[in-house]
Amino acid sequence: MKLLLCYFSIFLVFLTASASVKAQNTPAPIKLVQIILTANHPDWNYKLNEEAIIKISVLKYGSPVKNVEIEYQYGPEQLNPEKKGTLKLANGIGEINIGTTNTPGFRQLKVQTNIDGYIYKNEINVGFAPFEIKPTVNLPKDFYAFWEKAKAENKKIPMDAVITHKPELSTATVDVYLVRLQNYKLGQYFYGYLSKPKDDKKHPVLFNPPGAGVKKIVPITAYAEKGFISFTTEIHGVSPEINDTDFENMREKLKDYWAIDLDNKDNYYYKKVYLDGVRAIDFLTSLPEFDQKNVVVTGGSQGGALTIVAAGIDKRVNYIASFYPALSDNTGYLNNRSAGWPFMFSDKHQNNTPEKIKTMEYYDVVNFARKTTVPGFYSTGYNDNTCSPTSTLSAFNSVTASKEIVITPISGHWRFGETDDTSIKWLQEKCGIE
Template sequence: MNLKTVKFLLATVLILIGQTVFSQNSPAPLKLVEILLTPDHADWNYRAGENAQVKVTVLKYGVPINEAEVEYSFGQEMMEPEVTRRLKLNDGQGIINIGTSTQPGFRQLKVKAKHNGVAYDGQVKLAFSPEKIEATTALPADFNEFWKQNLEEITNVALSPVVEHLPTHSTNTVDVFLVTIQINAKGQRLFGYLCKPKKAGKYPVLFSPPGAGVKPFAPNTSFADQGFISFTTEIHGISPVLDATAYRSISSAFGDYWLNNLHSRDTYYYKKVYLGCVRAIDYLCSLPEFDGENVAVTGGSQGGALAIVTAALHPQVKCLVSFYPALSDINGYLQNRAGGWPHMLNPSNGKVNNRPENLLTIGYYDVVNFARQIKVPGFYSWGYNDNTCPPTSVYAAVNSVKAPKTLSITPISGHWRFEETNRESLSWIKKQLKLVETRSE
């Protein structure tokens, strides 16, 4: 056996050992002890004024634990609990009556259990006439004029795209490009990954704005594989190809960007973000491979908010998908109920941010007020167990939409969604755009 063969075999063994060690140290996909919370209404929905009960089951290895004891609290969603008590379960099971809400909204039950010194927890949020939840955020009298003026200011600004092909990220069927475009006359720019089917033809375009944070991300070729030209962007003017270490440094420097210049509607951080989304659609529609007709936008959390904003501001968008939109009904906390991410007016943050000038700015950027402008069909999806974008705030936004809407609600989910919902949303987009197969010349 020659030296080259020995080195190869040694390298192979080391790789296998590494994989074995990694698999041995992978986190468990389940908790050793589970708290199962089962509402007495299968859809988790109740009429305002109707009592709700939840069965609590503490399981180990899928079997109820005898003589388990839990501590529980309940009250209005995201607010201080109204009741905190302990309950000893019979054969690992018990019933908790969490009362009712006389107003449309959500009640939240939190349960904690200890087993062998380890704490476990669970929660469930139940809806009371959620279709009647109304937004607390008022529409400024000159809201449309404000955004019309800002859109007019960027109309004649050249996109000046810089496009770089990325062979290492491309596939056999999709070409991937790093793209940067100009947002406004100040020279601020937006970065993103453009993914195009390699097969020659005319294609619908799809814009995918990002969730919150300052972080790197990879190209997503899945939409292009489904016959779309897609553009997935960041919002901060930072190249997504920077490594994670660089992004951590940048993120620390940025801080809470959603508070940047909150005192002024003209210089607030999200102004360039919202206008950047409009420019992203402009860029997609300028591509020679665009079919000239079909434009969709989809996103979740901050991206779900930006999907609504983009559809409201850009006349070429034909449909939108918004998962658990952030920045919705931010003022909710001022009315003693859950407000939307980033919770800048909750009881803690409100001590600093609840100022007249800030509240004035919020009116021009709250997603509720863009939802009121939507004229195209939308697919909206969220869960009830979401503490990041609470369902009260999401309902406030979606209930404000007067255009046709399809709701896909999975009560059990938190700030995430099932793959089945992703497939449902993509199928919905294709149906709206009347796409059966990719059209080619």
């Protein structure tokens, strides 16, 4: 008994020490040294052939670092730099002229410095006539016919919905359900969490497709709290209740899912994914609580792409809010400019065969943007290296329907809460939610 108490005491000391160490080593919310890059145009936008001047401030404790040397490089966004060099900042502040361009697009400056053995970095992307950027991807003549045929064939597959109430995931105001839907082929399913307000009223429905990757979805009740019946899905047939071993095996198998059957437009992986969106809307509009008039879609990155796809492929959609859509203007790298995730035709992947390029024309988000006829809210940042602003604006500029965009140039592949709130309020107003 004494030995047991001794071990227990040692265990408590260990836990206390671990908690103490953890508390003492909380990660700093800011960097010790900051490199601040400031464009000489506050909106980071320039005219063609206008030179962009970037102010550089290297700060420690918020004050300029004297006699600091920086390394820099600049050139077209995400392409090989036009110039590299070093610059000594006597008072920690200086500027670099990163040049200009005579074609719409972006230029990028990357800066780093070594202080006391630590490397600090920052970068900035500025736009030149960004709303004049045109896509590089071709629109197949049979694009519309291809997707109409795909939808007609998919409609023959029974939805076979399995809906399971999840009281442990529900809140005082929102009921959460795990949903399994059959789609694309008999015996093939995908999953989503349905969130419904607990008020027995009719509501607009909201489809929330996922970002990229293979991961377990979690319920999102925020949209229901704002007056929507929302459906947050995954795309791979991964139940959120799958055991960890099977999940890891599936994730390894699908790590490059975006490339599966890229040389065959009829079997390409994203065909099933895009049709999942149609099936999700089938499900939402079948619910008795649906208000019978308002169908909205919103998402970011891959979810932003699937948002635009849904609007282009399904005329039941009324309004969309798309953030930095992936899969946009994928042929950019074949035309000496950046493209967005998954960078399929960059030098890294070596996918630029005629068959793969042709297949992608049927799946590029730009071509769905060209077919979008509903009002849309869009948003992106200029420092996004995952879904480049060149690629996302290629999609945005291709939309001829009513549209508005919020650009927060400083943001990367993320968005500010203020922008998120603006998008939700926009959707609420469009749907008549007070």
